[in-house]
Amino acid sequence: MRAQPVTPAAPIPLLTGTLTSTGSDTLASLMSGWAADFSRRYPEVGVQIQAMGSAAAAALAAGTAQLGPMSRPMSEPEIAGFRQRYGYAPLALPVAQDALVVMVNQANPLEAISQRQLDAIFSVTRQCGQAAPIRRWGDVGLTEEWRTLSLLRYGWNTASGTQGFFRLRGLCGGDMQPTVNELPGSVAVAQAVAASVNAIGYTSMGFHARGVKRLAIIDAAGHTLTADAQTLRRGEYPFTRPLYLYVNKPPGKSLDPLTLAFLARVLSDEGQEQVSQAGYVPLTQSQRLRARRAAGLP
Known part of the structure; x- marks a missing residue:
């Protein structure tokens, strides 16, 4: 043939x-x-x-x-x-x-955080419903030496669409705390969180770095969610974009x-x-x- x-x-x-x-x-x-x-x-x-x-x-x-x-x-x-x-x-x-993820220093024992807690950490207006601001790691349930350790906050600068999205979704449209250290992008935020044991920050899910740990998000119904293809496509993860x-x-x-x-x-x-x-x-x-x-x- x-x-x-x-x-x-x-x-x-x-x-x-x-x-x-x-x-x-x-x-x-x-x-x-x-x-x-x-x-x-x-x-x-x-x-x-x-x-x-x-x-x-x-x-x-x-x-x-x-x-x-x-x-x-x-x-x-x-x-x-x-x-x-x-x-x-x-x-x-x-x-x-994409989705925004919240990260802490890898030594931090915290595994998950609610949106209301996140708002009380980063926002001055607390429009998500938390009654009082969160200033120390003991305010989110950590004990022993973490109980009195103050939070060090890192985020993106105002030129970034990421900060605007975080304010809209993470802070229920509220205003950022003046104590948040504003940095130019994912690398800078991750490096700062990795360098400080009491730090917390947010970044894009596409960025990975040594020395930091991602926190799961607890939604309003009490479900603990991580950012992955399934939760993003089902519309479950709250900070999807x-x-x-x-x-x-x-x-x-x-x-x-x-x-x-x-x-x-x-x-x-x-x-x-x-x-x-x-x-x-x-x-x-x-x-x-x-x-x-x-x-x-x-």
């Missing part, structure tokens, strides 16, 4: 130029991984990644970046500024699922070829496998299909 001819793979189109991404620190490792994959596939394209916090995604409105990674939805003023310049809103594409790529797509028109090709890789099987490898949760098939359609991908 004559062997059937092998159908050659479709050629990769030639693309040249530069893609610029300006935005979220949370998405920095993912963007770097996607950029490396994209550069291998399209060696004539340069990809520049600037991780300056989600507020820096305003570069998309200024036209200095084609990609605006954000760990939160754009605010109404940000969308209004973009609309004022272009006459339409930017396109928000979810590219991964999508991660976005914002792009400038005029209604009824196609994205520029570089941006479209980059999104095709991000929303491919390979691109979503990188999401898993980075410690985040990939989109479901239906979520990915909706994102591809919105971007104008087949």
Whole structure:
């Protein structure tokens, strides 16, 4: 029997130029991984990644970046500024699922914390319902030498979408304590918590570091929950959030070829496998299909 001819793979189109991404620190490792994959596939394209916090995604409105990674939805003023310049809103594409996790020093015996306790630690307004502020580890039930040890609080700075999300979800929309030490990102927060036995902080689930321990979250019904693919996809973990790529797509028109090709890789099987490898949760098939359609991908 004559062997059937092998159908050659479709050629990769030639693309040249530069893609610029300006935005979220949370998405920095993912963007770097996607950029490396994209550069291998399209060696004539340069990809520049600037991780300056989600507020820096305003570069998309200024036209200095084609990609605006954000760990939160754009605010109404940000969308209004973009609309004022272009006459339409930017396109928000979810590219991964993330969650905020609370971490303490690895020597800390605490294993879980409630949202009300978390609010009483970080917030000055205590809108989640805790009657009194929490200042010492004994206030969350620790004993012996931990009972009188004061808390040292670490969080993200105001340029980050992570702080805004934490205030909205973790603090029930309340105001941050002035005693919270504000740092520029996951690495800085984790290093600070690892260096101080009485420290507590919050970060993205995609970040792992030595010297710290993640706490489970006790929800309003008394269930103890950890951040994983199951609790995120079932909507059980209280601090779940999508991660976005914002792009400038005029209604009824196609994205520029570089941006479209980059999104095709991000929303491919390979691109979503990188999401898993980075410690985040990939989109479901239906979520990915909706994102591809919105971007104008087949």
